[in-house]
Amino acid sequence: MSEQIDQRKNERIYVHPVTSYREMGIFIDIPWQIYENDPMWVPPLRLERRLHFSKFNPFFEHAEWQAWVAYKGNQAIGRISAQVDTLHRQRYGADTGHFGSLECINDTEVFAALMHTAERWLTERGTRHVSGPFNLSINQECGILVEGFDTPPVVMMPHSPRWYGPLLEQCGYRPAKDLLAYWVAVDYEPPEVMRRVVQKFSKQIKLRTLRRDKFGEEMEILRDIFNDAWSENWGFVPFTQAEFAELGNSLRWLVPSEYIQIAEVEDVPVAFMAVLPNLNEIFAQLNGKLFPTGWLQLIKQLKSHAIRTARIPLMGVRKQFHHTPLGMALAFMVIDAPRQAGLARGIKEVEMSWILEDNKAMRSILESIGSKEYKRYRLYEKTL
Known part of the structure; x- marks a missing residue:
């Protein structure tokens, strides 16, 4: 059922559920209107968004959802x-x-209507504590940009207008957690403490790259490390096997093997880091269209090493090594290992994201190599 909000100048404002292929297309296209005059916004690939919101997304194996579009007139x-x-x-x-998936013009009434509609649906399903935005989970894009509007987002990170945070607070939401993005030059000079720690434990740690001939097994190793490493973090929800496999398959031919570093202790994988070329450098030129020629441009720029920035979206050190000198060495080594590979492929700067604001250990490591916080995202919560 659509929810009518008001009627002014013969233009009804109403929120309508997405129930068809055509309506999903409208849902996907709304950001093009919201960010029409924002030069920092990077249009997503429409085809990728179709797949993300389709029944083929393994997130929906354990979740129920509904999407809506707000209209004024037509x-x-x-x-x-x-x-x-x-x-x-x-x-x-x-x-x-x-x-999640929140996008809206700068209009208090429309914004409140969208929030009320989502809250009512959640209340009908027993929800008392609502949080977000999650697009669609904490393992995907999440948060609202609250600092760092003057630079474009990197791949698989959100972008937001300045008015989202204030409008959410007007709807009764309060900040729940801040997520940070750090920026670092790849040619940094490792600090003395990093060199000493790595030297001390270098004989105990063996580094290797991803084995593509055992891709499925490798994805399970990375998933197991990640789920263990993050299990006590705020908001953690484990990756399912299907979710991590889908993520791996979507990036399989876009990420060089040497961009995924795995650390072993006594021949057991215990830490890893994955570097992802910042595909937004290419997507910014495609306006959401991979066909008919966008895919050729994507392949050409990947092969020519034209991308100059990257993102580290996944990293983990097994929980048993947290807060230990060996754990620090593992973190230092997997962070530092892909540097030469990145430099050889023309990568100049890297975003490390996201980092929980209260993850002081990781922030300290990043700041020790000259990394600077340059973006801040915020998750909000409300008791219904």
Whole structure:
């Protein structure tokens, strides 16, 4: 059922559920209107967004969701989604729910209408504590940009107008957690403490790159390390096997093997880091279209090493090594190992994201190599 909000100058404002292929296309296209005059926004690939919101996304194996579009008259002016994730409820309680995919013009009334619609759907499913935005989970894009509007987002990171945070707070939401993005030059000089720690444990740690001939097995190793490493972090929800396999397959031919470094202790994998070329450098030129010629441009720039920046989206050190000197050495080594490979491929700078604001250990490591916090994202929460 659509929810009518008001009627002014013969233009109704209403929020309508997405129930068809055509309506999903409208839902996907709304950011083009919101960011029309924002030179920092990078259009996503429409085809990728279709797949992300389709039944083929393994997230939906353990989650229920609904999407809506807000209209004024016949014009789409905003969107939102609501999700109930079974895995999240197993860890944090049966009364939790999320909102996400939030995009809206700078209009208090329309924004409130979208939030109210999502909240009502969540309430009908037993939600009392709602948080977000998650697009669609904490293992995907999440948060609202609150600092760092003057630079474009890197691949698989969100971008937001300045008005989202204030409008959320007007709707009764409060900040729940800040997520940080750090920026570092690849040709940094390793600090003395880093060299000493690595030298001390270098004989105990063996580094290797991803084995493409055993790709499925390698993905399971990385998933197991990641889920263990992050298991006590705020908001953690484990990657399922299907989710991590889907992520790996989507990036398999875009990421060089040497960009994924695995550290072993006594021949057992215990830490890893993955570097992803910043595909947004290419996507910014495609306006969301991979066909008919966008895919050729993508392949050409990847082969010519034209991309100059990258992102580190995944990293983990097994929990048993946290807060130990060996754990610090593992972190230093997997962070430093891909540097030469990146430099050889023309990478100049890297974003490390995201980092929980209260993850002092990781922030200290990053700052020791000259990395600077340059973007801040915020998650919000509300009791219904």
